Amino acid sequence: MQKHRPPGNLSRRALLSAAAAAGAGLAGVRSGLAGEAAKPDPLITEVQDWQRYLGDGVDKRPYGSPSKFEKHVIRRDVSWLTASAESSVNFTPLHELDGIITPSGLCFERHHGGVAEIDPAKHRLMINGLVDKPLVFTMDDIKRMPRTSRIHFLECAANSGMEWRGAQLNGCQFTHGMVHNVMYTGVPLKVLLEEAGLRPNAMWLMLEGGDASGMNRSLPLEKGLNDVLLAFAMNGEALRPEQGYPLRAVIPGWEGNLWVKWLRRIEVGDQPWQTREETSKYTDLLADGRSRKHTFVMDAKSVVTNPSPQAPLKYRGRNVLSGFAWSGRGTVTRVDVSLDGGRNWRTARIDGPVLDKSMTRFYLDFDWGGEELMVQSRAMDSTGYVQPAKSELRKVRGVNSIYHNNGIQTWLVRGNGESENVELG
């Protein structure tokens, strides 16, 4: 809160400094990108309140929050769509982000029994089943084992699921916002499994959450020994409650439902458990009535976040088009962007770290003359895989499933800069 001190407390230095700036040859100053001679601008020539009065001191924000001018940047939920808010979803505001890190406060949520609020001193992880020594770990135990940090995307298998049958939701937050990208710190699951000792017939793991839904999924042991982390930190600090505090599984590149939160038990077995979440849910029903099962990997995908329905173009001339691309099979090697619905493609500028199984940022700096655009993006990954059109996906998979829609998204941008979700032929 800016303190409105009486004028007697006005900082002389601030006044002089502002006066100097205001007087420093404003005749001839031009307005930013417009290139026109600037009209006398009170925002330059007059001292603003934030220059006039002292602001908050360093004792006011032991843990900081966003500016009051950013109140629109929030997760948005659809609990009206679901039976209850405890078993529902909210969405990451992708169109408000930049770079590749999703702020922890904005990472989408998907729960099956609400947020478990666990006292870490009372949390235990048990490893049992086909092991030599069943073990119970405290959080302190886990934090004494060798740890590592990696940046990975987590995408819900149902992300873009509403779009299988055609354009539905108006905004990338809703069509693509069940994804986030975080730096996790944790212990490789391999270290804990070796501690317990695997029996020769061990083939599968069952991960179980400590929430009221007892969420559980089967995971092939091979993946568990490869790159799975048991994470206790995200983006530098402890996991957030809604992301599984104090312990969650990180299953790089695989569907989010496997990343069990509030992790309390890992059982080792010789076959999958056929839990509710891998039989009645998270299987992909094909047109002929058969189902694809254990569809773990998230294929390469991308989306233009700006412009998009929640982020209109506001100016003609120079503009920045931006978006995210990711692949559960490796790194993103290239992103192409079309402004005319796929007739012509330009290679986008990939910016910042390009990491394995991480979201990757792309940009296209372009000039807009006010013409109608059909904006699309198409990701390619290190395996050579190219993100398909939705029509191609439908040919192979039908339209029964809501899972694993990684088709190309189209935004129609109108002459007034507003845009909407459309379906191309």
Added chain:
Amino acid sequence: MQKHRPPGNLSRRALLSAAAAAGAGLAGVRSGLAGEAAKPDPLITEVQDWQRYLGDGVDKRPYGSPSKFEKHVIRRDVSWLTASAESSVNFTPLHELDGIITPSGLCFERHHGGVAEIDPAKHRLMINGLVDKPLVFTMDDIKRMPRTSRIHFLECAANSGMEWRGAQLNGCQFTHGMVHNVMYTGVPLKVLLEEAGLRPNAMWLMLEGGDASGMNRSLPLEKGLNDVLLAFAMNGEALRPEQGYPLRAVIPGWEGNLWVKWLRRIEVGDQPWQTREETSKYTDLLADGRSRKHTFVMDAKSVVTNPSPQAPLKYRGRNVLSGFAWSGRGTVTRVDVSLDGGRNWRTARIDGPVLDKSMTRFYLDFDWGGEELMVQSRAMDSTGYVQPAKSELRKVRGVNSIYHNNGIQTWLVRGNGESENVELG
């Protein structure tokens, strides 16, 4: 908040699941790292409240916060040390972090007139002085220019300043906590300067803040054209108010005072301005009474954050030693750790991304038998520079200055696991 529903609402699945876990051969289960047979543990055998009752739904946290069990993880200020809280400092809790990203809410603060709370719609950036076209930019103007994201550390020149004359402060948060590491997104300053057009005699820039102190510093034009960003985002979202919202300068590898927040004006000139902050402050007084001026670069430095006075060793046997290393001249290539006050050194394990002018995470996984330790770390960077002992620094620089102390830190760890800040030789 966990909802305490009447028992009638108890989830049958949760009960069954917990019962299954509890019954799954608890006889023979061993306690984590202790390796002893576990006593019947009610935290395993009994259903916990967070399994019994539904938690918060997805409509409760539009913008999330840390767990209530993490309330101790905060910035700590020393406004009692300074004339006012508006011109003071607080410190990053380095010993509570992991990975390399500092959460935005925990990045240390240093203000000269408190936090300016600026309406971005009313913010302007003026570029004037030795340019062809003086320009005024709105935030929208700046966001229409080509942008990039980079992870960089920001260290106050006075970080560890109290330690010049000997060990003073008991905790790495206070000795080393005026540093943080963030992914910034912004427009290269070069792009804006080229827009304005530089006169042939342009040599220096003056950056001026829009806060009540009108903070300003001179910056060599060469640096400004090289890698300086005008950032509007940090860690994926808008800058935080206390970090310069809506616009701050990012001056990679150089002292934090140059990274002007709430940036409102850049003047181009042919010599430095000799502002208060680069004459009476931020010059390094030597033993003979002369001063080092324009000491911009932050040399290679490191600190062990765990164990440290705020983070005691709690267990014998396996332990994780951890810390940060950074260099304003490039990348960290190696970190050595000593447990015996510098007699023997072991090369630490560097983990996660190793980036230019970024903090880098190191670990040493070690066994502790309860013996007294003298813990130190020593960073090396890509120029071949080796972090010096404090005694070496004092020989060259004396003890008059509080700036640019990058000497090796020592923590004495006692047999009970508690540690303190000590001075060697």
